[in-house]
Amino acid sequence: MTPPQTADRPKERLEEVVIRFAGDSGDGMQLTGTQFTNTSAVLGNDLATFPDFPAEIRAPAGTLFGVSGFQVRFSARDIHTPGDAPDVLVAMNPAALKVNLPDLKPGGLLIVNTGNFGPKDLEKAHYDSNPLDDPRLEQEYRLVKLDLNEATLQATKDSGLGSKDALRCKNLLALGMLYWVFSRPLSTTEAWLEKKFAGKPEVLAANLAALRAGHTIAENSEIFQGRQYEVAPAPLPRGTYRNVKGNDATAMGLVAAAKLSGLPLFLGSYPITPASDILHALARYKNFGVITFQAEDEIAGICTAIGASYSGALAVTTTSGPGLALKTEAMGLAVMTELPLVIVDVQRGGPSTGLPTKTEQADLLMALWGRHGECPMPVLAASSPADCFWAALEAARIALKYMTPVLLLTDGYLGNGAEPFRIPEDGELTPFPVRHWTDPEDFQPYRRDPETLARPWAVPGTPGLQHRIGGLEKADITGHVCYDPDNHEKMVALREAKVMGVAREYAPLEVFGEASGDLLVLGWGSTFGSVRGAVVRARQAGKKVSQLHLRHLWPLPPDLGGILERFERILIPEMNRGQLARLIRGEYLREVVSLTKVKGRPFTTAETLAKIEELLG
Amino acid sequence: MTPPQTADRPKERLEEVVIRFAGDSGDGMQLTGTQFTNTSAVLGNDLATFPDFPAEIRAPAGTLFGVSGFQVRFSARDIHTPGDAPDVLVAMNPAALKVNLPDLKPGGLLIVNTGNFGPKDLEKAHYDSNPLDDPRLEQEYRLVKLDLNEATLQATKDSGLGSKDALRCKNLLALGMLYWVFSRPLSTTEAWLEKKFAGKPEVLAANLAALRAGHTIAENSEIFQGRQYEVAPAPLPRGTYRNVKGNDATAMGLVAAAKLSGLPLFLGSYPITPASDILHALARYKNFGVITFQAEDEIAGICTAIGASYSGALAVTTTSGPGLALKTEAMGLAVMTELPLVIVDVQRGGPSTGLPTKTEQADLLMALWGRHGECPMPVLAASSPADCFWAALEAARIALKYMTPVLLLTDGYLGNGAEPFRIPEDGELTPFPVRHWTDPEDFQPYRRDPETLARPWAVPGTPGLQHRIGGLEKADITGHVCYDPDNHEKMVALREAKVMGVAREYAPLEVFGEASGDLLVLGWGSTFGSVRGAVVRARQAGKKVSQLHLRHLWPLPPDLGGILERFERILIPEMNRGQLARLIRGEYLREVVSLTKVKGRPFTTAETLAKIEELLG
Amino acid sequence: MTTTTSPVSYKKKDFESGQEVRWCPGCGDYAILSGVQQVFASLGVPKEKFVVVSGIGCSSRFPYYVDTYGFHGIHGRAPAIASGVKCANPELDVWVATGDGDALSIGGNHIVHAARRNVDMVVLLFNNRIYGLTKGQYSPTSEPGKKTVSTPFGSLDQPFNPINLMLGAGATFVARTVDTQIPHLKKVLAAAHAHRGFSFVEILQNCVIFNNGAFEHITSREIRDDRQVDLRPGQPLVFGKELDKGLRFQPTSIEIVSPEEATVWNPSGRSGASAYRISMGDERGELPVPIGIFRDVEAPCIDREIHAQIEAARARLGEGTLHDLFHSGDTWQVGAAD
Amino acid sequence: MTTTTSPVSYKKKDFESGQEVRWCPGCGDYAILSGVQQVFASLGVPKEKFVVVSGIGCSSRFPYYVDTYGFHGIHGRAPAIASGVKCANPELDVWVATGDGDALSIGGNHIVHAARRNVDMVVLLFNNRIYGLTKGQYSPTSEPGKKTVSTPFGSLDQPFNPINLMLGAGATFVARTVDTQIPHLKKVLAAAHAHRGFSFVEILQNCVIFNNGAFEHITSREIRDDRQVDLRPGQPLVFGKELDKGLRFQPTSIEIVSPEEATVWNPSGRSGASAYRISMGDERGELPVPIGIFRDVEAPCIDREIHAQIEAARARLGEGTLHDLFHSGDTWQVGAAD
Ligand SMILES: Cc1ncc(C[n+]2csc(CCOP(=O)(O)OP(=O)(O)O)c2C)c(N)n1
Ligand SMILES: Cc1ncc(C[n+]2csc(CCOP(=O)(O)OP(=O)(O)O)c2C)c(N)n1
Ligand code: SF4
Ligand code: SF4
Numbered sequence A, B: 001m002t003p004p005q006t007a008d009r010p011k012e013r014l015e016e017v018v019i020r021f022a023g024d025s026g027d028g029m030q031l032t033g034t035q036f037t038n039t040s041a042v043l044g045n046d047l048a049t050f051p052d053f054p055a056e057i058r059a060p061a062g063t064l065f066g067v068s069g070f071q072v073r074f075s076a077r078d079i080h081t082p083g084d085a086p087d088v089l090v091a092m093n094p095a096a097l098k099v100n101l102p103d104l105k106p107g108g109l110l111i112v113n114t115g116n117f118g119p120k121d122l123e124k125a126h127y128d129s130n131p132l133d134d135p136r137l138e139q140e141y142r143l144v145k146l147d148l149n150e151a152t153l154q155a156t157k158d159s160g161l162g163s164k165d166a167l168r169c170k171n172l173l174a175l176g177m178l179y180w181v182f183s184r185p186l187s188t189t190e191a192w193l194e195k196k197f198a199g200k201p202e203v204l205a206a207n208l209a210a211l212r213a214g215h216t217i218a219e220n221s222e223i224f225q226g227r228q229y230e231v232a233p234a235p236l237p238r239g240t241y242r243n244v245k246g247n248d249a250t251a252m253g254l255v256a257a258a259k260l261s262g263l264p265l266f267l268g269s270y271p272i273t274p275a276s277d278i279l280h281a282l283a284r285y286k287n288f289g290v291i292t293f294q295a296e297d298e299i300a301g302i303c304t305a306i307g308a309s310y311s312g313a314l315a316v317t318t319t320s321g322p323g324l325a326l327k328t329e330a331m332g333l334a335v336m337t338e339l340p341l342v343i344v345d346v347q348r349g350g351p352s353t354g355l356p357t358k359t360e361q362a363d364l365l366m367a368l369w370g371r372h373g374e375c376p377m378p379v380l381a382a383s384s385p386a387d388c389f390w391a392a393l394e395a396a397r398i399a400l401k402y403m404t405p406v407l408l409l410t411d412g413y414l415g416n417g418a419e420p421f422r423i424p425e426d427g428e429l430t431p432f433p434v435r436h437w438t439d440p441e442d443f444q445p446y447r448r449d450p451e452t453l454a455r456p457w458a459v460p461g462t463p464g465l466q467h468r469i470g471g472l473e474k475a476d477i478t479g480h481v482c483y484d485p486d487n488h489e490k491m492v493a494l495r496e497a498k499v500m501g502v503a504r505e506y507a508p509l510e511v512f513g514e515a516s517g518d519l520l521v522l523g524w525g526s527t528f529g530s531v532r533g534a535v536v537r538a539r540q541a542g543k544k545v546s547q548l549h550l551r552h553l554w555p556l557p558p559d560l561g562g563i564l565e566r567f568e569r570i571l572i573p574e575m576n577r578g579q580l581a582r583l584i585r586g587e588y589l590r591e592v593v594s595l596t597k598v599k600g601r602p603f604t605t606a607e608t609l610a611k612i613e614e615l616l617g
Numbered sequence C, D: 001m002t003t004t005t006s007p008v009s010y011k012k013k014d015f016e017s018g019q020e021v022r023w024c025p026g027c028g029d030y031a032i033l034s035g036v037q038q039v040f041a042s043l044g045v046p047k048e049k050f051v052v053v054s055g056i057g058c059s060s061r062f063p064y065y066v067d068t069y070g071f072h073g074i075h076g077r078a079p080a081i082a083s084g085v086k087c088a089n090p091e092l093d094v095w096v097a098t099g100d101g102d103a104l105s106i107g108g109n110h111i112v113h114a115a116r117r118n119v120d121m122v123v124l125l126f127n128n129r130i131y132g133l134t135k136g137q138y139s140p141t142s143e144p145g146k147k148t149v150s151t152p153f154g155s156l157d158q159p160f161n162p163i164n165l166m167l168g169a170g171a172t173f174v175a176r177t178v179d180t181q182i183p184h185l186k187k188v189l190a191a192a193h194a195h196r197g198f199s200f201v202e203i204l205q206n207c208v209i210f211n212n213g214a215f216e217h218i219t220s221r222e223i224r225d226d227r228q229v230d231l232r233p234g235q236p237l238v239f240g241k242e243l244d245k246g247l248r249f250q251p252t253s254i255e256i257v258s259p260e261e262a263t264v265w266n267p268s269g270r271s272g273a274s275a276y277r278i279s280m281g282d283e284r285g286e287l288p289v290p291i292g293i294f295r296d297v298e299a300p301c302i303d304r305e306i307h308a309q310i311e312a313a314r315a316r317l318g319e320g321t322l323h324d325l326f327h328s329g330d331t332w333q334v335g336a337a338d
């Protein structure tokens, strides 16, 4: 948003806007951001959001490490990331200002709650003097100073709420202001408040009053110089949309897979940031027949899932890096017993406990090779919050079809971020009904389907199919324990062939841009959006650059090698130290340029673009 | 051994002989083989042995899966493997015959205990008729049939032992016979028996009687046609030697490292085949100040070791594949806290429980990349049983010098196999005394040594150095918890740089054979011996082939790339599906030929040779 | 544990899998196997409903020898795998075979959690006080000072008392029996099966190879009547060859008394405090070692509760459909509405 | 736990690390931190000897705030890390800070094994009956039916009673105290420290954010005198505002009686059966909740025993040298002998 130089009454049309709400953990910034998002979604904007909250539950008020932020980008175009730098920053206190101001675009709109700029607040944010007194602030940004506390107390004084509780509504007041600035209706938020505080009329009244007061203040006072903006709906594919967070989309994908396969869904999991939300989401789907089992640890999480898979359920386990590490041994058991299982790893900053609330893509090689023995497994990755739905569905489908564990990689950025999700239309999702084996005629637990190499799934309770499985090497066909050297080699090869066979059914890869050129930007996972943004801009600038984004990390798509050959150079941006690059080099003996970032933060479009420009001169 | 066609009184000289003892688990084959080995060692032969026992503790007598074997190769030359095919097979029962006969060299000496060839014995071995009645046996092999049971009962009848116990001595009788055939003295075994059965005079008498009877029978009866052999001492480097199993050598290397560093040794471990013997060996070194802590599981094994490392000990944890999988998460903690730690993985057949008593090299990629987040660690491998000593010593030295966990890979073949070990002479081992940090002056737990990048090792109990470490990302220098994006990237890079820096001090790689040529056989770990044998023979046949064997798998040696360039082709034999091959391809963009074997068994020299010949035409 | 299927009649051999049994000759596991097969045949449960889950160890080979569904898992994780099996399908009759190392060393956490959750299964702990399969290291039930390959100078750990550990974890059925006392074993296993919920049975088992005679002082024919007291629900605590001795609970101790004065055993008190007390024995080791049923109380089983909760949700909200799944939040239209 | 160093005098602030404390305002952890710092200052142990080890959780942030050696480990593994610290150097004064999830969910096995081995350390279990750090899932000590983010329809698990679990594991010192009762907390921690061996202290801790008031019914000022009984070694079991009620042990139950008739509390009986009994309470919940010292018995500590065994071996065999290491088996010469 680059506001025009002169103040004008008619609404200005903007292509897109990035707003960041920042305040204390207790200031309700996540809620405010979510409300703004939902309202904008209903208006038909394309959207992407990214929350960024502290590792602490309730860090002490006013501290720098306690700042909680929520960024939303809403657009009249098709967008793929929550945006690099905000156009608008709402800073509820000095700490929020200090942490976030460096990101605000020059000339951006800066809304500051002066009510929290007392000496103590400044001290907690390690400010020597009041930054609002610095004249440069007003020169560099469009500064709007308002005592939101005071305004909120005024607005809510008839609600019947004490002043402490009333003050809590100041985020709604800020929201109301922004609704006016960006020409959004209050109705979505009003409806939500009415539902949420149905039983608490005083709280409801106060919140509604604050929201409306914000709107009125913005409209009537001169603080915004009457400048109001509009962002038109985006030309998204037609359909019904909802906003989804990545973790919720993963959960939905799993439930959809259960429905489409006709199996009950079983989740064995142990809470861990940033994966816990998948557990939380699935726990709510009780009337969908979903079983969620909060296990004693990650090992029990996967082992209960393996047991449930043996019992015939669509079994899933969800975790993040440290938990994936703990599941390693049991993943081998799932490979050996050839039971379907979906393992979701929502990657976070490592190694060890690392940066638990931050994002990273550094579990890729572990997902591929981090098991003892020859232990192959399909590995998939989701590329956006809404894509988590499709990726989870695909992971489950492969697991069931091939009788194999499948590893799905997402990350903290995808899991917590949100964007609009087009709801699949009736008939768009093809059912893949799964029938357990029931025929006792010459049943052999390791006799394979000739096409998929899947073994039959015979579940306890089925008469006549009693058999034993386990982690020791299995004899081909019979599945008996077998130490024979040749059988071992054969079974190792069969397990490998089965997994490699999954690649046969991939749809052809789609290159964005020309099918050959100077540079291919090859990516996987959550870098999709920033790469797309950068490639679009580089192409607009006339560069011969294309983008290829991988859903399947193992087995690699059969047409990948050919595509790589058609480009002069390959650039691989990753939030790690070059793990996909290592895989591609080893697989295709192809030199690649690795762009790495290990900061617990996603790439910005600008960073990727800079690298493209550097390479293409 | 190719026995000459005519029977001759003077002893025939042989270059080398491979003997395999095979019988029931209860027949004492391991003991018999070990005694033959020790006696031959004292005679100065070069030696290599390989035991091969069933997964069952005491499999039912006479069954095929209960056969226990022990192969020893003794030689007048420098040798590196226990040999491909035996020259001599001792078969104590039909099952042992059936399992082992296919391996015996044509014309080889076959000694069979006819006392165990009753109908029941034959049935248990799934023989329809008595194989001894098949005339081909006598045509194809030099068959010696003797009722060892009867002979043993005769020999021991004055010992005072009941016949059931007396029969147990039949392995000694067989041993006595072989001692005569190969001109070995009885004294080593006699002395050993006297020590072992000091408190049991009747058992001692019976064993001695059986041993001597075997010798006498061989000498006086005509069963060996008076043919006696000699194998001269091998021209080994001068020095004092002892025979060592790989696992014992690993234990000795760790104790030596403790002595040389001046630190107490702490082992936190959980039993698992084939690694348990390292625990057993270390548990005996109490008067060396060694602490062995048998933990509740592998996670506790490594966590107690990490705790002990924090307390200032040389800390070690030992395991095999499934256990390594479980230690994955804690290995990340050791990386983040930058504490010295040696992790030994005695690889076995996988995936999952796999083939627990068999050998494999399929944990390499897991050792390199099998941890969440960017989690680098030096990885070493031992190449022969005796080399386990040197590899363990080196692993400990690196861990202490660089303040890092180090992973040492051996395998079941190395761990259980044995060969002569030249005892280091006084002064041959350089001490590397470790001094914990004690200086409180401006102490910072993450201030690094500028050369090694190691952080100071300040141990609890040291006044003035109180500090906190843990798994969250650390601020550079201070080690405080730090979520700063740039610091994270910096620390990831520093940890990587520290590990990569280890390569600076490697000795130059030594190529066996010319420094360039048509083919380089590149190996790691226990394939060393079979590759060496094959390369020697190919070179004798005039091929331009050389061998390079890697001690350091990560970081890779800086001179490796240059060496690879000097060969037309690279062959990588591995007991996996091509893991080193993948690493080399990715690292050097160099095409390689992968020779893989996943049978739970080591490569034979012949297999490697065949591939070399195929490649070189 | 109960199942809702109609009774079927079987013979022991119907539960023999035909796989060659690979334990050492003389191993106590053989008798246990035979006892379990007899019990299975007697329960009237269709054989396809049985699932035997195990970890790793000699004892964990158990499932291979029983002709039912079987899962030979990984070391220590059998209770977790079994929890998954049972919670996914509560109609199954789930048994766990595990060793003292498998269950109490590496698997200690899973077994206490399965107990706490009261997952409806029978756990058979083959306690030979040693690691058999890995060739003789001491285990968490080995006596202190034990010399083994891993403790050549004698172990320094205090052992667990498995009964107390399980009582402490809240197990709703806790019992002990002996490999060589098959009638007792069968009686105890039948009771364990009849119990609805988590049933833990410690079986004293002889490992002839690595710990031969470990329980001789309790189980040998000559002395066992004096060294054992069978905890029989509703029966007085009497023991001795002639049943001529009894045990009586005092406020903070247990006394040996005449059979008439003996306390009547009640394993169904909610607290399990008496079970704990009798299991601990006395300081001087004079009291006989209890076998039989320490605890047997009713409590909700998580496996059934899970499904009940699902049914309740379905009853209230209707079976969730794909449409519900997608439309549970705010939605909006792009393009023409349908 | 005892250390052999000379006493030193400290103030509480000597144990403040100066790191910004990052718990939620009002969290019970603040009071516990302050109590522990006071206790540390009072023990006469040189501060460099203290090592505080933790796992992961809000409570596991503890080591950062105490100016001693500290190790913030990984989730659930603190007892194992601490066992290594202590066994490598028994002179250290080792403390573990852990939460109900950290210690009893993922870490359940390590804590029972540390207890069994009697590793000399003090374990502080911050029991808030919830997962704080991961934002409010139920924990193994949460009450059944609890609605949390991971159990929106109510949890179906039965909780552990941590005291019973630790008694069952054979812990030699077991106690309970309360975040808001600092004098009691200090008294109990001092006793835990004085105990030579594994000392387990459950601290009832309020999580203001996710489980506010979880212990109100036991700890609120108005009712706590009637709802708590302090187990004081050698003192009668009395309670009530006016100490006007007592508890008396009966053979299989506990009665409320007059103070004069109250049983004198003895936590040092080997079996721990009385501790188990009083911890279980009664079926109707009428008995007050015990705090204080449940068990306190002497037993060998593995950390010291390890070193004693090494010393004994050294005394018998002499300190092993490199030469001994290499020459312990048969050797032979190649080439001229030296
Ligand atoms: C992860 C892992 N760690 C260790 C082992 C090795 N292991 C197999 S069984 C066993 C212990 C067996 O003891 P127990 O459970 O008492 O069974 P038993 O053989 O005595 O019946 C061990 C340590 C393994 N298979 N997997
Ligand atoms: C291996 C692993 N699994 C899961 C987590 C996530 N996690 C961190 S703390 C915690 C539970 C915290 O609960 P509790 O131990 O009761 O501590 P509190 O925060 O309540 O003090 C969990 C599940 C983790 N860090 N590591
Ligand atoms: S080692 Fe022991 S427990 Fe294992 S099969 Fe043999 S006798 Fe049985
Ligand atoms: S979430 Fe609860 S336990 Fe954690 S710091 Fe906040 S109040 Fe304390």
Ligand SMILES: [Mg+2]
Pocket: C057, C099, C100, C101, C126, C127, C128, C129, C130, C131, C132, C139
């Ligand atoms: Mg055992």
Ligand SMILES: [Mg+2]
Pocket: D057, D099, D100, D101, D126, D127, D128, D129, D130, D131, D132, D139
């Ligand atoms: Mg908690």
